[in-house]
Amino acid sequence: MNAISTYLQVSFFTIFVLCVSLLKAQDRIAVLQDPVVVLLDPNDGSILDPSFIDLTPLDPGTPKALLQVVDEIWITDQIRDRIDRFDIAGNYLSTIGGQVAGGGLDNVRGMELVNGEVWVTNAGTNNGAPGNAIVRFDLDGNNLGFFATTGNDSTFDIIDVGSGEVYISYIGSESKIERRDYTGNVLGNILNQGIVNFIQQIEVNTTNNSVYAAVFSVTGPNSSGLYEFSITDGSILNYWNEGNLRGVAILQNDNVLVSNAAGVRSLNPNTGTSTVINSASSQYFGRISLTPCTPPPTPTGNASQTFNDGATLADIVVSPANVTWFATEADAMTGANPLPLSTVLVDATTYYAVSIVDNCLSDPLAVTVNIVLGASDFDQHTLRVYPNPAKNILTVQYSGIIQRVLVMNLLGQQILEQSAHSESITLDVSTLKAAVYLLTIEAEDKQHTLRFIKME
Structure with a gap:
């Protein structure tokens, strides 16, 4: 079983347990x-x-x-x-x-x-x-x-x-x-x-x-x-x-x-x-639900935090530590579509932390993340992903050799995978639903994740 398969199984189990709890x-x-x-x-x-x-x-x-x-x-x-x-x-x-x-x-x-x-x-x-x-x-x-x-x-x-x-x-x-x-x-x-x-x-x-x-x-x-x-x-x-x-x-x-x-x-x-x-x-x-709900306190933490490329939601520092993360404020307010802790952080993206106690949700804490690159990391200046938003074809170009690209939804579920061995690769995204997706590019033992928007 590869790392991605293990990651997806853990993610699905985490989401399933939370959904049962909220139900x-x-x-x-x-x-x-x-x-x-x-x-x-x-x-x-x-x-x-x-x-x-x-x-x-x-x-x-x-x-x-x-x-x-x-x-x-x-x-x-x-x-x-x-x-x-x-x-x-x-x-x-x-x-x-x-x-x-x-x-x-x-x-x-x-x-x-x-x-x-x-x-x-x-x-x-x-x-x-x-x-x-x-x-x-x-x-x-x-x-x-x-x-x-x-x-x-x-x-x-x-x-x-x-x-x-x-x-x-x-x-x-x-x-x-x-x-x-x-x-x-x-x-x-x-x-x-x-x-x-x-x-x-x-x-x-x-x-x-x-x-x-x-x-x-x-x-x-x-x-x-x-x-x-x-x-x-x-x-x-x-x-x-x-x-x-x-x-x-x-x-x-x-x-x-x-x-x-x-x-x-x-x-x-x-x-x-x-x-x-x-x-x-x-x-x-x-x-x-006839059970009165008393919202717990809103989580606390710095509203802007910096991480190395490859960091996940589990690396964000908040109190208490056992919060649930969401991709949008609307999801955070309703408890919909929780994100697995293994979700890779995307630069300049805001995530929302919620405390859930006895099935009651706190107000969300918004945390915007900044990703810094080391000497061995992706050179983002030579990475091009276009058009973004995309309707049918998404093109990825990089100064190094691209081995593989992965498309996942915001829940961490893999939607599309394509192997390559070149500096440019095109993805057919025409069959994807209109939504925001995570695109992970693997090249020369390095990887980088960013967001792209699929248009109808």
């Missing part, structure tokens, strides 16, 4: 069963609280989706064109939008925390709403604008999958699962049109590199029910005939919760058998 903070699954919010056990789906929030005083229309926003719970109402806000104990706080002039929302469904914002799927134009669009809010409920969505059909759910990317489900003749970046640009599709009809809630199955989709209607040979689609090519990996579905959520025991007008069931994907949880008409699932 434990979401200690309840909530499901909307008008007019109440029901709390379920995240391990087996059993009912823990049959009426956590009673929406009756708010005269609900169709409560659709639930999202925890820091220490609040937000619930979309599809018919009433609004978002109702509650504290973590379920007490009503306020409403965003509504059927009033300038309310800004109409026919809303799913929502998600994305890069420090709340994104909401919107379909209508009443109340000054923008039609088929993703409407954006800050965490205080202030409207930040919107991204128009494609085609004549509307979006139904949205999930943040990390690394600057979201997946969006569509309904109608343009039913699909679309990829967009955090600035709203379309990156392509996970699932193309014409396969299924009326995709409601979606959820990523990380163990199988797939997406579960709750499909409501029939199209051609493909009926309604629960589908599992490959993220790689959109192929149908599995199908379970569970009726006209609205919601889907993965349990910790690997069973899958599904919901529709007939209630909530727990599906064993291995046997294909499902067990009734209850029979009340149900909408989307959400995940919430």
Whole structure:
């Protein structure tokens, strides 16, 4: 096993352990069963609280989706064109939008925390709403604008999958699962049109590199029910005939919760058998933590630190030493996409340190690193990497003989490797997703790592 393989295995294990730790903070699954919010056990789906929030005083229309926003719970109402806000104990706080002039929302469904914002799927134009669009809010409920969505059909759910990317489900003749970046640009599709009809809630199955989709209607040979689609090519990996579905959520025991007008069931994907949880008409699932979170102190350390080429995150001096590092402030604020300590430092780059205690995150400490070169190190003055940003071809030129170049994402996962024995090498990066990548050049027993941007 070579050093890179060992490094990647350690990196994946570190990320997996941290993700499991953060998952434990979401200690309840909530499901909307008008007019109440029901709390379920995240391990087996059993009912823990049959009426956590009673929406009756708010005269609900169709409560659709639930999202925890820091220490609040937000619930979309599809018919009433609004978002109702509650504290973590379920007490009503306020409403965003509504059927009033300038309310800004109409026919809303799913929502998600994305890069420090709340994104909401919107379909209508009443109340000054923008039609088929993703409407954006800050965490205080202030409207930040919107991204128009494609085609004549509307979006139904949205999930943040990390690394600057979201997946969006569509309904109608343009039913699909679309990829967009955090600035709203379309990156392509996970699932193309014409396969299924009326995709409601979606959820990523990380163990199988797939997406579960709750499909409501029939199209051609493909009926309604629960589908599992490959993220790689959109192929149908599995199908379970569970009726006209609205919601889907993965349990910790690997069973899958599904919901529709007939209630909530727990599906064993291995046997294909499902067990009734209850029979009340149900909408989307959400995940919430009822445990009060007290953020630990912000880490301390020099905001600018200098290192030799080849240093890693483990070499940055901060207190406490057992912090978690992130590539962006947005990731640091939400705990998304943690970096392995073996991540090689890149000159003039800022990294963000967060203390995590009892699943609570501190405010981040920003540290900008400066890399100095020794006599035996790379001569950066004779190194050229162009164009940067790159769309299709990336060229690397150096005054010495280049043996190999590696492309990794910001999580340290190897994406591309190419060997050479020349002073110039070209890389075909056309198939890479639009993102920031790390490029490591190995030449004459020396190596240097820098960042490059892949454009769509």
